[in-house]
Amino acid sequence: MKLKKIFTTAATLIFCLSGIFAQSNAADAKSEKDFRRICENLSKVKVVRGDFELSQYAEKNGRTVNSSGKYTISASDGMIWFTKKPVESVMAITKNYIIQENKGRQRKMDGRKNPTFAHMANAISSLFTGNYEEIEKNFIVECGPVKNAGFEWGITLTPENKTIASYIKTIKVNVLNKPDVCHILMIMMETVSGDRSDYQLSKQVLTDTLNSHEAKYFEK
Template identity: 25%
Template sequence: MITGAAVFDHPVKMESQKELTGFLSEMASYEMIEGNFKQTKTIKKLNRDFVSTGKFIIWNGVGIFWMTQKPFESFLQVNDKGIVQIDAKGNKKEISTKENPVFAEFSKTIQSVFSGNAKEVEKNFDVYFEKSGKNMIIGLVPREAAVRTVIANLVMEGSKNLEKITITDGDGNPVVYEFSNHVLHKEFKMDPLYIYENMKGK
């Protein structure tokens, strides 16, 4: 059994490249994926976990949408145009990627990881890959030293779907995203403007 940390012993090789591309292509083949998430943020220094749960939507070409429901409500939308955050009181904060290349880069990277954009992923990360049975693990290490001081690495795990992502920060604190109840849509029709209301209402 391959663990998340062990994947970094397996850089992508010729033979594993095909499987990696296949896995990422499978992720990218769906118009839209929605489901539930559980986020566990562990702060080692405080010996404490911060757990939140909610719903997510990964919509190819439109963006990713994150509705945190518990313990506090908040909404995050990331797409090519920018980042939108809405807090529990409905206060909205928008940052345009046009005006801020840092957010543009952040937005592009987040989207590439979740939508399986292999080209973009390989541009920003050193990629590691291992397969154990049906389970596939992808390890990503930011190429940028300065980025590694904030995000040391990412580990994506799944078989048919993306089931878990672990993001470890520069201090070694992991944030684990566990995904469940995936619903895959080959076609999906909804006005993205109403996603927030829609996710809030569910």
């Protein structure tokens, strides 16, 4: 091959690659901008309540366990899961501790002694409250509209933090993002062992304060 032809071929290849990288960078920038816009809308919500349905799949035995109930997320406090079926129980999660309540008995655990829990609790709390700086510090973020779903957006989080990555493979989230309302519709978490937890959230009500029953779980 003549030198001129080699040069032309190489130049064309470089031009094409630079175009691909430019498109990729532009797509990444748009994804980041969309994600931050959604987070800003999520952060405006102080308290959200709703119903949940949870499907938990265990890779080891291939079994799926379903449960349902109600949940409350407080931007300044944490989250509470009031399971109604198949067995009534309560789990409250903050950045510092977990409360588990079953058949009237309550157990409180210090989450700060468990680095994996601390990082996961912080990540989930940051997601619900729209703290994009904390999320982007620990995850690679992909964000884009869900096809044929109007105002619904899909977010995929892949852990960069080694502690989180030792347990979580990926987190996928669907968010309803309208001009007048923004809340999470679905969360799916897959562990490195292949287990999956799929939360479907519905009937959301946005408010400014906790009620007395909810507040007692966040008493210091």
